[in-house]
Amino acid sequence: MSQNQNQNENQNLSQDNYRFQVNLSGMIDILSNHLYSSPRVFLRELLQNAVDAVTARKQMDDGYEGRISVEVTGSGSTATLMIEDNGIGLTEEDVHEFLAMIGQSSKRGGKGLLTEETSFIGRFGIGLLSCFMVSDEIVMLTQSAKGGLSLEWRGKPDGTYSIRRLDTRMSPGTRVYLRCKPGCEVYFDPMNLQNWLYNYGALLPYPITLHAEGLSRTINVMRPDWLINPELARGKRDEALRFGERLLGERFHDFIPLFTSSGRTGGIAYVLPQAVNLNSKKAHRVYLKNMLVSESAENILPDWAFFVKCVVWTDELQPTASREHFYENEKLETVREQLGESLRRELMRMAEVDPDRLQHIIRLHTLSMKALAAEDLDFFRIIHRWLSFESSFGRRQLGELLDEGRDIYFTLTLDEFRQITHVASAQSLLVVNGGYIYDAELIDGLAQVYPDMNIARLLPEDVSMAFTDITREERLQYYENIRHADAALQRFRCQVELKRFKPVELPSLFTLSKESSELRSLEAAEQVSSSELSSILNTLGSAYKEAAYSTLYLNLDNPVVSRIFSSAESSMLVAAVEMLYVNALMMGHYPMNRQEMAALNLGILRFIDWGLSAGTPQTERKDNDDGF
Known part of the structure; x- marks a missing residue:
């Protein structure tokens, strides 16, 4: 061998x-x-x-x-x-x-x-x-x-x-x-x-x-010495910001150290340099025993903390089989709560020692701050003056509105606010738009911070109570025209009220009852649904039709309305009232149905025809001066 x-x-x-x-x-x-x-x-x-x-x-x-x-x-x-x-x-x-x-x-x-x-x-x-x-x-x-x-x-x-x-x-x-x-x-x-x-x-x-x-x-030359105690990163601001940029691929200007009571989980929460949507993906980077487990952990912080992007390190959480996520269990819930508490404490500390820094974060991430304030009264007490809200006096910080010394009213929906904002501002009523997420909840909760202040919800019909009724003589004078106008809008399930109110530049105001609002929503859904679903929605809507009436308030102080109701031409009156109705819908940002769109198109054609058949340039100029 x-x-x-x-x-x-x-x-x-x-x-x-x-x-x-x-x-x-x-x-x-x-x-x-x-x-x-x-x-x-x-x-x-x-x-x-x-x-x-x-x-x-x-x-x-x-x-x-x-x-x-x-x-x-x-x-x-x-x-x-x-x-x-x-x-x-x-x-x-x-x-x-x-x-x-x-x-x-x-x-x-x-x-x-x-x-x-x-x-x-x-x-x-x-x-x-x-x-x-x-x-x-x-x-x-x-x-x-x-x-x-x-x-x-x-x-x-x-x-x-x-x-x-x-x-x-x-x-x-x-x-x-x-x-x-x-x-x-x-x-x-x-x-x-x-x-x-x-x-x-x-x-x-x-x-x-x-x-x-x-x-x-x-590869890993720069291993921060503040991994053991994240609070030490405060003294190495530039190093911590460079570290976040290298790991997360984004340039940051501020951060908040994170830690839990056990000391077994810590991290750095980098404040995002731009505002983000509530539904934006929360992608945090989490290391388990110093090894990256997830680049897109979504359940490591509370939902309200969507204004930060975090690097978190832990040795106490349980990874899934892929070691790319963590099991949702009691331990993770505890860590999430404590990291959220760490964020909250730092924001409250800023209010005392660095209010300008906190105000910058609030201006940039108002929605996230409101989300936290809505669930934490102590935090709300500290930051409420810096939170901004849309109001009948424009978008203002709550502190500025409080300094006005007025009663504060709020609406629950954006539709309600749009219906009353013009009238409310003309009457110097301070009304806050509560139609955005958390806003109504926060304004309603303001009573716990200022128990002696008058804070109440305002309905569109409450504002209409401030309207001035026309006189008995005017009611007799305009009786027939009011009847024609009311009949013209019956097909839209809308009644006409002739009032005087401010501002005089506002010719009409459209208000909805609760039933009418729900019926409009059902009808809008019915028009874009399949025949089977449309039938179901129609059946649901039939229960509202008797009570589902809206109201169109016409302002007799407005020169256009005054001229319409002084006209003896009934066809002109009907067309003008229908146009005022659809104009009020557009001012209130209400989506119009097919019937209302048809009324708008027909009204435009009528006024074009009347304009073309007008006798003299002088008449045309007079019409234009009156707003037609």
């Missing part, structure tokens, strides 16, 4: 082949399409395995210094990635336990890591398995710090793996080699790797070095 034959035979004796105890192809499909948000998480899993290995070895030797190295050779489809750590390594028994039984914890003791608090968060087997998303073969070289032979482990996506015992002894630690799978070149690009390694490992206590294209760079 030749020497080469002997060597091959000996090599075969030292290599054993095995099968994974799992449906590997099915598992890879689950990882790719269901569990992980992107194949790039393979890098996080490799990094996490390395961190866990370094952490485990550090527990054996306090003087040991851990390090992690990532190297890329080649480019494109020929690229190979290697990640190496000088951690605890694996024995052959470990390899079988953690790699054959996919999903087995890399922490001994018989308890799964997702249900036990430990310094490890990885699952070595399923983490390494994620590499099949970007490589057709995984090669791992490992040497246990506990001794034994160095091992080579090769895994393939067909469900087989082999273990070869090496003659040469490695230094303790593990190396994992991946060759680029066709179509996965983006995951081996050095620039992408540099960014992703920083995203995942910016807070890690062990240095991560990337070797690529002939250069070496340490």
Whole structure:
């Protein structure tokens, strides 16, 4: 037998082949399409395995210094990635336990890591398995710090793996080699790797070095010393702002330190430099045991805190199987409440020591501040004067309105405010528009801050009580015209009232009863619904039709209305009243139905015809002077 034959035979004796105890192809499909948000998480899993290995070895030797190295050779489809750590390594028994039984914890003791608090968060087997998303073969070289032979482990996506015992002894630690799978070149690009390694490992206590294209760079150079106590970031403002810009990709001008009573969760809440919508996505970056878990955590802060974007680090929350989110449980609820309380306390502190800074945040993020004030009376007491509201005196800060010394009225809806704002301002009534979210609730709650102040809801009919009735002589004089006008609007279920009120520039005011408002909403929905749904809505609307009457108040002090009702031409009166009706709808921002649109179009045509048939230029000028 030749020497080469002997060597091959000996090599075969030292290599054993095995099968994974799992449906590997099915598992890879689950990882790719269901569990992980992107194949790039393979890098996080490799990094996490390395961190866990370094952490485990550090527990054996306090003087040991851990390090992690990532190297890329080649480019494109020929690229190979290697990640190496000088951690605890694996024995052959470990390899079988953690790699054959996919999903087995890399922490001994018989308890799964997702249900036990430990310094490890990885699952070595399923983490390494994620590499099949970007490589057709995984090669791992490992040497246990506990001794034994160095091992080579090769895994393939067909469900087989082999273990070869090496003659040469490695230094303790593990190396994992991946060759680029066709179509996965983006995951081996050095620039992408540099960014992703920083995203995942910016807070890690062990240095991560990337070797690529002939250069070496340490990824996590700036690991803030205020991670232990976020309040220390106040003294390093510029550093904290640069840190947020690098991690979150946005330039910030202010931040608030976050912490919980246990000290096991902390972070920095960066104040967004622009106003955001209430329904905007809350995308916070959360690190579990210093490793990035989620770039878009939405449930880590209270709903009202949508004016900040946070970097949060924790060692007490329970990750989901993908390790990209957290389980919604009692622990998460407690952390969320305490982080929200941390934000609230800082805002209240600003009111005492830095009110200009707080006012800037309130002006920029009024909606979020109102959301917090609506659920926290103490906070409302402190900031209420700086909150702005739309009123019959324009958009003003509440403090300015309070200084007027007037009674404060508010409406519950935007429609109510639009109906009465012109009349209310003319009568010097201070009315706040409560139609926007939180506004009515806050103004109503103002009575708890100022119990002696008259604060009440105002209805459109309450304002109409301030109208001046026409005299008995005028009622007799205009009786027939009022009757014609009222009859003209019956098809719109609207009655006419002739009054005098201010401002005189306002010819008409449209008000809705509760029943009429609901009926208009049903009819609007009916016009754009299917025939089946329209039939149902029509049936619902029939219950309102008897009581669903609106009112059109016509202002006799207005020259246009005065001239209309002084005219003996009934056809002109009917057309003019219909035009005043649709004009009042438009002023009140009410959507018009088909019948009302038809009345508007017909009225325009009538007045064009009358204008064209007018006798002389003098008549036309007189008509124009009167507003027609």
